[in-house]
Amino acid sequence: MKAQIFSVGTEILLGNITDTNSKFIGQKLTEYGIDVYKMVTIGDNFDRLFQAMKNAYGKVDYIFVTGGLGPTEDDISKEVAIKVIGKEGQVEIDKKSKERIESYFSNNKKAVKVNLKQVKFPNGAIILDNDKGTAPGCIMGDKTKIILLPGPPREMEYMFENKLSSYLKKDAIIKSKNLRIGLLGEWDMANRIDLSSTNPTISPYFDNEGGFLRITAKAKSEKEADFLLNEKEKEVKNVFGNLFISDDGLRKEETLINLLKERNEKVSTCESITGGLIASSIIDISGASEVIEESYITYSDKIKEKILNVSRETLDKYSAVSVECANEMIEGLYKITNSSLCIGSTGYAHKGEVILAIKYKNQKVIKKFQFSADRNKARLFAKNRALDLAIIIMRGKYEDNIDI
């Protein structure tokens, strides 16, 4: 099965917005075992879109089009598709879609009138209701299925998952799992595993929380796919050992919060280089109030003394970016908060130099990191490493010889 993806809109050509729709559809189709042949972006230009769509019609199994379904004159995708399949004379208003528009714009007859264009379809089209906006999607065509989806990613993604996906012929069952790996840099993570396996495939990614591996299995039944995924996951766990953080798609903050909740324990932070980023990331998660009460942003030397009781002598002798200072910071934090888990950070962001201090009950780990990254990346990396360390230590799996 082959597909071509069109994104329609002059604002994309002008560079005003990034086309994330094509990526989303590309990812989904890959999971479904459908090959994406080409992605094309075209402006709000009838002839140009018609030529391009006509060229693809009959050559691929699916043509996906996002955007250009709005109510105004320059929204042309549906009209172009209708001409491509040769149904220009056979268009009518869909009653159900019209009712949806009327209830959406209750009390605004003018808006209903303006939007009527959106509820006209060629006969035989399958209509995809839009639960998040006004433009319905649809499927039309014989030689090729042309699938029209709205442009706003929130509407498009919801429609794809909830209204469209059952109509797509999948060649097989495809299942994926994301395995989060802690503490390692991008190359270090990727280099430790064999990426050549074809089923399941295994792909390394990095996002703002650090590295993860996506394993994707293709099989005839869900049971078989699960079996393949589980076998591969065992292999990955074996390679990464204690650095394996989670396989459940949770954010790291959630994994940490869950550990704390289970044990009825609290976390506190004293942050210099991360400046509140660790606490803020934990507070991002709903339910954080059960595990975090107080935290300190101790950016200057003066405040490390005042709040955490770091000694002037240590600051003078070793500076604020030293194992000695990190140690006094974390001990000071423990004294004032009495939290089971205390996390502290210090460092020079512009040099990528970070020292993290983690105290969990009787265990204390102070670790230096050197990142080659700019100021803000270094702070983000520091936050991620702090969460990784805290999780690994709380699980009782920290070994000081972890090679990072």
Add this chain to the structure above:
Amino acid sequence: MKAQIFSVGTEILLGNITDTNSKFIGQKLTEYGIDVYKMVTIGDNFDRLFQAMKNAYGKVDYIFVTGGLGPTEDDISKEVAIKVIGKEGQVEIDKKSKERIESYFSNNKKAVKVNLKQVKFPNGAIILDNDKGTAPGCIMGDKTKIILLPGPPREMEYMFENKLSSYLKKDAIIKSKNLRIGLLGEWDMANRIDLSSTNPTISPYFDNEGGFLRITAKAKSEKEADFLLNEKEKEVKNVFGNLFISDDGLRKEETLINLLKERNEKVSTCESITGGLIASSIIDISGASEVIEESYITYSDKIKEKILNVSRETLDKYSAVSVECANEMIEGLYKITNSSLCIGSTGYAHKGEVILAIKYKNQKVIKKFQFSADRNKARLFAKNRALDLAIIIMRGKYEDNIDI
């Protein structure tokens, strides 16, 4: 002048990565007055790329290609371009580029050998040095200029700005300015101005720091473009009055830090709903150490009492999300830090309910906001509004009747 943009790489079709290169080039070409005709993504497939590039050759003034310049077999962009311009027999190693590769991989002869493919060019090509990686870019072709650029955005963007842009024929001088507007939501900002003007154009945008207007002028001389921009800026300032934050492309945190530095003053925060986000954003900026020393994340009621001395009575009677509590928080913060600028936040993230308290010297503003946004958006909006308020108050321009 017309252009077509190709991005090359199977990983884009698979949805593994987002193509941001096309957007960047689209934006630049729009500024240069060059029309982007189409954007196309093609996998690492020689025939398919050749057909598509051949079709465009001679029909547009520029063909931009990003990606596929690496050293391996599946990197095909340059080879395809050479076939399109019919110079297959006329390819040689560029000496200077070879020397650059040798110094890049000093002591690794094998790497030099593998990368030799990258320094072969057809005669007559203009070579664009790559200061950020190994693959040089180049310009080739007669009927159409084919411009090959590396795939990694960091390398591509630097090369575009520093090596390529002087070779592009611009139809006019195009200059832009971003005008940051504070406190207003997306629609509120866009609805207050006339977007129909054509030169300068005016476009509303939103990013993680809130709303801004990009004004873009097209003119024959730089002086004329500046004149047009300044006139439009005056108009915008007139409409938004005190809500106008900056016109210099600075982040809001920088604008605030600059104000504090000029006055030799400090800022402290006590953050409940924002949980460290305000302090962390300030610390993001190099030079923050001059203006921020200490900050508190006071997430729980207990800690609002303990650190900020909020009274139990207030918490019981009005709750932590009340003007009364916000007031005691900010007064408590001022007492312990004595900072000229004190910023406090409280609220319910899941309800989008936020109360901000700002104290600057003798002035105190406590303001309630209701956002229709999810948990994390509400926290981000709160952070942005806090910075807006602080800047406006420090400028002595806050009026309580600001309609927000």
